[in-house]
Amino acid sequence: MVQALGDWEEVRTHLIDAARAGHALTYSELLERLGYHFSRPKMRALCVTLGVVDRDGAERGEPELAVLVVRQSDGLPGQGWWVAGGAHDHRYDGSWEGPLAAKLIERLQGKAFAYWAERSP
Template sequence: MAIADLSDIDHIEALLQASARAGAAMSYSEILLALGHRFTRPKMRALCNVLDVVDRRAAAAGQPELAVLVVREGDGLPGQGWWVGRDAPVDSWTGAAARALVAQIQQRAFDYWGKAPA
């Protein structure tokens, strides 16, 4: 497997679009592995920086956000950076309300990319 540059926005965006077409989220470990990297915190942080760019590009194109598809294995929710970017209070980052919000936003991506040509 070729190792992808963690700053290759187009490649990471395409992976997330494919994930959305498949109707599935990816854990941080899964997306890093798909890029040819093992999980480390520095690599995860580098990925998170790219996820912010991917979402800004999606917003500019009138598309649903995609960073919400990258989640922690333990609880299936996005990490702290995603929540901080939403100006959400810390006590709203977990639990049933958080899962419902994430599911709603993920569904927008699934619906949009499930209908978009590949």
């Protein structure tokens, strides 16, 4: 079983800052902010932490934040987001890549950007 990476509240803070600024973070950027170099094991551990962040946010009635963490190659979340519920939770059954996936992610990120832009730090 993969263990969570770092303090979920610190991860949440970085994601809220990104949402307020209106931009996504790559896995590498977020790992760097947490003091790590990118590696697949670190990325998988980060995904576990992102799940904790989103469960906490859902309990608060906030839009999801994990959707703000994306691959550098195409600006979309990785397989873990889609498999862990992202596609199912949004009743999406299309490809995890391409224009339809990008449209879904843009909409979800837009919700996070709008929500956090309205709230003061």
